[in-house]
Amino acid sequence: MSAREGGCACGDVRYRLTSDPLFVHCCHCLNCQRQTGSAFVVNVLIETDRVELLAGDPQPVAAPRSGGKKQRIWRCPTCQIALYSRYTLDGIRFVRAGTLDDPASVAPDVHIFTRSKLPWVALPEAVPAFPVYYDTQKLWPAASLERLEAVLATRSEA
Ligand SMILES: [Zn+2]
Ligand SMILES: [Zn+2]
Numbered sequence: 001m002s003a004r005e006g007g008c009a010c011g012d013v014r015y016r017l018t019s020d021p022l023f024v025h026c027c028h029c030l031n032c033q034r035q036t037g038s039a040f041v042v043n044v045l046i047e048t049d050r051v052e053l054l055a056g057d058p059q060p061v062a063a064p065r066s067g068g069k070k071q072r073i074w075r076c077p078t079c080q081i082a083l084y085s086r087y088t089l090d091g092i093r094f095v096r097a098g099t100l101d102d103p104a105s106v107a108p109d110v111h112i113f114t115r116s117k118l119p120w121v122a123l124p125e126a127v128p129a130f131p132v133y134y135d136t137q138k139l140w141p142a143a144s145l146e147r148l149e150a151v152l153a154t155r156s157e158a
């Protein structure tokens with residue numbers, strides 16, 4: 001395992017992931033398609049305190065999602081590139097894999113929301129895929145589930 005680094009387009013924001021991810025999502029939902037202007041997003045799930053800022057100060061933007069909810073997306077204040085977002089848990093960030101210096105250093109562990117997958121995207125046989133979401137307890141490795149428990153424990157104490 002080696003630390004992964006990444007950043008925005010202008011270079012003002014730089015970050016380091018201080019451990020391996022919990023899990024890597026490739027999400028084909030309509031929200032992710034709209035947010036990225038592309039076919040899907042690749043999100044590296046990792047504890048918030050394992051995203052170490054080396055430079056810059058990403059600012060959260062509340063982006064509307066379907067169903068009336070909002071999602072906080074942290075962007076570089078200068079070039080506005082989206083670096084990571086928060087879904088339900090504040091203790092976990094979804095880091096956009098395309099902002100890594102070496103995006104090939106991660107690969108999706110699961111494909112989700114394939115019900116809205118664009119028809120020309122072909123999925124690999126070896127990676128689990130689900131029309132909507134999946135059961136974390138069944139798919140995540142034991143070590144990641146332990147880390148998730150630690151995040152949840154912190155939350156209930158706060
Ligand atoms: Zn920037
Ligand atoms: Zn999505």
